[in-house]
Amino acid sequence: MTDAPERPKVATMFDVARVAGVSHQTVSRVLNDLPGVRPSTRVRVEAAMSELRYTPSPAARTLASRRSQTIGLITAGRPDYGPSNAALGFNEAARAAGYTVTQVSMREVDTESLRSAVAMMVRHNVSAIVLISGEREVIGAIGSIDLEVPLVSLASERVDGMHRVAINQFEGGRIAVEHLIGLGHRRIRHVTGLQDAMDAGERERAWRETLTAHGFPVSGPEIGDWSSESGYVAGVALAEEWRRETERFTAVFASNDQMALGLLHAFRDAGIRVPDDVSVVSVDDIPEAAHFAPPLTTLWQDFDGLGRDIMATVLDVLGDEEHAPDRTTRVPELVVRASTAPPPA
Incomplete structure (x- = not known):
């Protein structure tokens, strides 16, 4: 045979x-x-x-010839504060530009579910597809699909062959760590977000490189998943370390405000005073951050502006896809509140 x-x-x-x-x-x-x-x-x-x-x-060619004033939006992964608000900002910007948005949201993502979402949008004659997901796995999965329309993704890391929009998370992380260093901190720990999340990776990279550039020690980080509960677990581990070490860390950079909330809870339970014993800085400036105990020093991100950037990139791609620029220069702004102070003498 x-x-x-x-x-x-x-x-x-x-x-x-x-x-x-x-x-x-x-x-x-x-x-x-x-x-x-x-x-x-x-x-x-x-x-x-x-x-x-x-x-x-x-x-597919027949469908493409009948494109409408509609854009497909795929949101994939956890509905966390940053991606959710970026999606809201994009929807508002799209409506202001005269486009309607067909949206598909999915928590669990695989290539087949993405392929189905894309096929549905192509049937609706969308002019372009926007992907909002911070996870590398999702970006990789949609990159393997033979799309019939332009794709713009929200991605803080460079992605070959894909138009992207992002807030500069590395620069934001550097600003947060430099703020702590400027106050006199030398031993700064980090609670990172999901390991597959691009934003978390960029903030962790900024933390490492900034400390290394100053010649300060790098230890950790503690691993979180964006949730307050994971911040609490990380805070318990850090509190135990703080009690037993002679040369204690004096500050923590948390990768988002929700984890910082859990971190503050764990420190309070352990009798660690913020900012008297340990300073805490974070990212996102959620509306509740000003009402944490103590009010949280954090990085504000312009998600409305990010939504406008996404829509502007879509329009550029539709006009001249080969030369459409990526928009990745927005930088978070530091909002100083009561959770950061000089280290104890």
Whole structure:
């Protein structure tokens, strides 16, 4: 018995994009004869399609020719404060620009569920898709789907072949740690967010690199998951360490306000005074942060502005996808309250 001959691989839009040296969204624009593609780029894409004998889906081309003033929005992962408010800001910006938004939200994400969401949006003739998810796994999953429309993602780390918008989380983390250093702190611990979260990774990287640049010790971090409960668990572990160490840490940088709330609770239970014994700084400036005990020093993030950035990038991509700029220069602003002070003598 002989093995059946292996079927030749059918070229995909991603193959064409790789050979032409462009994004798969640019290939889609060429296929559907949409504006915003330079003539030289169009020639490269058409040559790549010919070389690979690429055959596009007739149904997808028909749908693409009937695009509406609608944008698809996929929110994936935990409905935490930052992504939820970024989605709200984007919805408002889209309406102000005259677009309607078709939205799909999913807590648990896999490639097939994303593929189904994308297919539904293509059936609704969306002009573009926006992805709001801070998790690398989600970004990787949607990157494997052969999209027929442009994609813009909210991603604080660089993603090859994908237009992205972000607040500069690294710079925000650096500002938070420099604030503590400016007060005189030298031993600064960190409670990080989800390990797969890009924002958490950038803030942790800023914490490490800023301490290292000053020649200060780096220990940890404690691992959280964005929730107040995980902040409390991290706070219990840090409180036990604080009691037994001779050279104690004097400050903690928490990766979001919800974990900082749990951290403050754990320190209060352990008899550690904030900021007299340990200072705490965080990220997000949720509305309740000013009413924590003590009121929380934190980084305010302009989520309305972020939503406008996402919509502006979508419009740029629809106009000239090849040269649409990423918008990643917004920086969080430090809001100083009573949870930070100079370290004890």
